[in-house]
Amino acid sequence: MKNFNGKILFLDRSDINTDEIIPAKYLTELTKAALKPYCLEDLSLPGFDPKKDIAGKSVIVTRANFGCGSSREHAPWVLECNGINIVIAENFARIFRQNMFNCGLMAISLEPAVIDELFKLFAGTDATLTTDLENKTFTVSNAKTSKVYPFTIGEFDLELVKAGGWVSYADNKY
Amino acid sequence: MGKTLAQKIFDAHTVDTPAPGVRVLSLDRVFCHEITTPIAINDLVAIGKDRVFDPEKIKAVIDHVTPAKDSKTAEQGKTMREWAKRHGIKDFFDIGANGVCHAIFPEKGFVRPGFTVIMGDSHTCTHGAFGAFAAGVGTTDLEVGILKGVCTMREPATIKVVLNGKLRAGVFAKDVILAVIKLLTVNGATDKVIEFTGPAVDAMGMDSRMTLCNMAIEAGGTCGVCYPDMVTVDFLWPFIQNDFPSKEAALAEYSKWLPDADAVYDKVVTMDVSELEPMVTFGYKPDQVKTVREMTGTPVNQIYIGSCTNGRLEDLRIAAGILKGKKISENVRAIVSPATPKIYRDALKEGIIEIFMDAGFCVTNPTCGACLGMSNGVLANGESCASTTNRNFNGRMGKGGMVHLMSPATAAATAIAGVITNSPLFTGK
Structure with missing residues (x-):
């Protein structure tokens, strides 16, 4: 199973699309690793600098409809290449969400009010998230505060995360 | 149930x-x-x-x-x-x-x-x-x-x-x-x-x-x-x-x-679609939609007719009907990509390709092409395209570019005018 703990990158916008996560011009790359430098290159978000803001982060917290648009699995891959194995948002585009779990990564939805609170308490600070898959909770902490947030994950999604993705799951079963 | x-x-x-x-x-x-x-x-x-x-x-x-x-x-x-x-x-x-x-x-x-x-x-x-x-x-x-x-x-x-x-x-x-x-x-x-x-x-x-x-x-x-x-x-x-x-x-x-x-x-x-007018997108999300009437006069740099949305024979026929005998504006460049070889061939036989070429269009081979700025028709920073494609995300057709999604009829009329405009099929003029 992959690592779902670490520093948080806050992206305060809804409808961040797959073209912003990884522009189409890089889809000609033949390996996942080659995508690494281009993560969130076209993200339209004032103050965000992909060259500086991604390094050292392991978790994205964002708003609604993250990953809308193209089916490109290059979007989860480029996040994973950069050490980001979990995205937490109000909700996700279907294909992106499925792609995350298919890769053994996590895309977790939290209520808008909870996302709001995460932004209020932790955005702009050196915040860390720890995932407890057993108890289905996140612990989010910074120098001032530490709070525990429960989350839900579908039974099947959890199996994919544990199996390391859909290929190994399906190959064993079908 | x-x-x-x-x-x-x-x-x-x-x-x-x-x-x-x-x-x-x-x-x-x-x-x-x-x-x-x-x-x-x-x-x-x-x-x-x-x-x-x-x-x-x-x-x-x-x-x-x-x-x-x-x-x-x-x-x-x-x-x-x-x-x-x-x-x-x-x-x-x-x-x-x-x-x-x-x-x-x-x-x-x-x-x-x-x-x-x-x-x-x-x-x-x-x-x-x-x-x-x-x-x-x-x-x-x-x-x-x-x-x-x-x-x-x-x-x-x-x-x-x-x-x-x-x-x-x-x-x-x-x-x-x-x-x-x-x-x-x-x-x-x-x-x-x-x-x-x-x-x-x-x-x-x-x-x-x-x-x-x-x-x-x-x-x-x-x-x-x-x-x-x-x-x-x-x-x-x-x-x-x-x-x-x-x-x-x-x-x-x-x-x-x-x-x-x-x-x-x-x-x-x-x-009820009876009163619907021709529509066009204005932002970087496909739900940012206005009537063409509201957007009339918006300048564009490129026209693109093609893609899995609107690159079929019916689409090319409609556009050609508007372009026949006309020239595209000197302020724009225009590209048409018939979506398949059969469509290309049928369009050739019907004289549609000639109409596009006479109007000043570049005719490309069937390809996804400009739609996602991967192989051709890429926009420069600050440019915009009147496009019959399906997605207007920021940077979709080239970094810093803006895509206005519309029908082939509106795209053809826009090619002639050089600015977003309703087609004569709609206005009756």
Whole structure:
């Protein structure tokens, strides 16, 4: 199973699309690793600098409809290449969400009010998230505060995360 | 309790229910293109499972960047070509025979009512126009589809969009779907199937129905579907005439996929299209839609007519009808990409290509091309394009570029005017 703990990158916008996560011009790359430098290159978000803001982060917290648009699995891959194995948002585009779990990564939805609170308490600070898959909770902490947030994950999604993705799951079963 | 069209297809294809609300479906078609498939192929090779579940059910094409533009895209093509050959995938469309996936696969009769279809491309929802369940997936789903012929899907909730009335002259399926997306928003149909029904859909040919279903994903939809009817049967008849004694018999068989009268919908949206005007997008999201009237006079640098949304013969005919005897504005450049070789050939025979060339258009080979700024027609920073494609994301057609989505009629009129404008088909002038 992959690592779902670490520093948080806050992206305060809804409808961040797959073209912003990884522009189409890089889809000609033949390996996942080659995508690494281009993560969130076209993200339209004032103050965000992909060259500086991604390094050292392991978790994205964002708003609604993250990953809308193209089916490109290059979007989860480029996040994973950069050490980001979990995205937490109000909700996700279907294909992106499925792609995350298919890769053994996590895309977790939290209520808008909870996302709001995460932004209020932790955005702009050196915040860390720890995932407890057993108890289905996140612990989010910074120098001032530490709070525990429960989350839900579908039974099947959890199996994919544990199996390391859909290929190994399906190959064993079908 | 009655079932929706998608529920009927799911029930007929379920091989497993691994958890509540999740189905593993058997697949009738796995479509492949050269952008999302090679990494799946390479992974299957790497894990020692370089197999395909059924070469007859897998169809493949090189369409996004063709002919190859550099060594990397050449490598993607090579990977597809060699894979198709070693697994006996007969229906592989290479340079010279290739076209935009969501145009060429229906043209070849590969999609039938009641089918399950996946492809590593979000606009796979196009094929729902035939009364099929067709969904875009990522490379991992594609990989498992190729290997095992199955795909996992969450239970489909359905939004029913009832399109009443009759479209005015100069208003097309593209205008309808832009209006529907505006209403539903970019997230309004996420994880849902959209059933398009009503007199306005009944009156549409398959080309228009494909335009409608093509953009279901822009509202977040898993698939857009139209009900199979005699229009569907007529389109498919060359491919199915040996399977059925008559068209009526085919229709009777396909009608089993129609939703039950007491089917349960997540939501029913009714729209009277009689008063609808031509529509166009103004921002970086497909739900940022205004009437062309409100946007009239907005300057553009490039016109693009093509893509899986609007690169079919009907689209080219409509645009050519407006361009005939006219020249494009000296302030714009214009590109047309017939979506398949057959469309290209038919357009040549009808004199449509000559009309485009006389007007000052560049005619490209069939390819996804400018739509996603991958191979040609890329915009410079600060430029904008009047485009018949489906996605206007920031940077989609080139970094710093703006895409205004519109119908082929509006695009043709805009090419002549050099600024966004309603077509004479609509204004009557």
